[in-house]
Amino acid sequence: MHQKTLLAALRQASVVYRTDAEQGRQVWSDITIDIFEGEWIVVTGPNGSGKSTLASVLLGLCPLSGGQLVREQRKRMLTRGVLQIPEAQFVGDTVEEELQHVPGTQYLTHDERAAFYQEALQSVGLSIPLNRTLNTLSGGQKQLVNIAAALAAKPAMLVLDEPTAMLDPAARQEVIRTVRQAHKQGMTIVWITHRLEEAAEASRVIAFGGGRIAFDGAPVTFFYGEGDDRAEGSTPCSRLGLEPPFVVQTAWALMAKGLQLHRLPLNADELAEAVSSL
Numbered sequence: 094m095h096q097k098t099l100l101a102a103l104r105q106a107s108v109v110y111r112t113d114a115e116q117g118r119q120v121w122s123d124i125t126i127d128i129f130e131g132e133w134i135v136v137t138g139p140n141g142s143g144k145s146t147l148a149s150v151l152l153g154l155c156p157l158s159g160g161q162l163v164r165e166q167r168k169r170m171l172t173r174g175v176l177q178i179p180e181a182q183f184v185g186d187t188v189e190e191e192l193q194h195v196p197g198t199q200y201l202t203h204d205e206r207a208a209f210y211q212e213a214l215q216s217v218g219l220s221i222p223l224n225r226t227l228n229t230l231s232g233g234q235k236q237l238v239n240i241a242a243a244l245a246a247k248p249a250m251l252v253l254d255e256p257t258a259m260l261d262p263a264a265r266q267e268v269i270r271t272v273r274q275a276h277k278q279g280m281t282i283v284w285i286t287h288r289l290e291e292a293a294e295a296s297r298v299i300a301f302g303g304g305r306i307a308f309d310g311a312p313v314t315f316f317y318g319e320g321d322d323r324a325e326g327s328t329p330c331s332r333l334g335l336e337p338p339f340v341v342q343t344a345w346a347l348m349a350k351g352l353q354l355h356r357l358p359l360n361a362d363e364l365a366e367a368v369s370s371l
């Protein structure tokens with residue numbers, strides 16, 4: 094049997110934020126997560142449940158207050174992140190300055206570097222000059238520059254914290270398409286979102302709630318529950334007070350009318366297929 098490679102893991106991990114005003118705010122505790130190579134994990138949960146904190150921990154930006162973060166030692170275990178607000182991550186003024194920070198580019202010749210930058214931009218579908226000032230780009234283009242820089246570093250794991258939150262539907266689709274491509278080539282994806290239609294992309298959903306992991310399993314189980322007596326009001330998603338995607342709501346409405354769906358859909362194509370075979 095094919096052995097899964099563990100890339101990173103949290104063991105009985107907890108995070109407490111200490112501020113001047115407060116004694117300490119425990120975000121979550123006793124969290125154990127194994128992240129395997131090639132997974133696409135969607136992390137969700139109510140506001141303030143600690144999703145972004147997980148991103149910060151995995152990116153090494155936030156220390157654990159307890160427990161352990163274990164990383165795969167044998168591989169070049171590089172992790173890169175893309176944050177919600179594209180500008181928050183910029184370190185340069187131009188597209189080129191942003192890409193200059195990709196590790197290894199300093200050893201390339203001038204021409205090699207130019208070719209490398211163009212390839213990085215093309216990989217995310219961007220055709221903009223390297224000397225373009227970042228603040229003249231649209232929100233979607235800015236986020237794609239961040240993703241281009243993250244992907245060009247060839248990380249084993251890409252952590253995206255609400256990467257589409259500030260984007261219009263077209264730019265959102267472009268970001269998803271680009272990450273899907275990187276995932277196909279073997280990159281492990283941790284995608285934090287409250288936009289639950291994005292969970293359809295995932296192989297696994299992890300949901301935070303009440304300072305713990307409230308769910309860790311398949312997207313279809315998250316939205317539809319398990320067993321023969323499954324009910325819309327008692328799925329892991331509804332128990333967390335989260336609104337399922339439109340496709341899932343439609344499927345529940347059809348089932349409430351007594352229609353038997355041969356497959357529980359997670360996206361529009363699957364819904365169309367389920368409906369067409371009724």
Ligand SMILES: Nc1ncnc2c1ncn2[C@@H]1O[C@H](COP(=O)(O)OP(=O)(O)OP(=O)(O)O)[C@@H](O)[C@H]1O
Pocket residue numbers: 110111112118120138139140141142143144145146147287
């Ligand atoms: N640097 C910090 N210092 C103090 N408290 C913090 C800090 N960062 C986050 N928190 C608090 O920790 C809790 C979890 O925050 P976090 O941003 O991880 O949650 P989230 O699930 O990503 O929330 P949202 O969905 O609103 O983005 C919140 O109560 C937040 O106010």
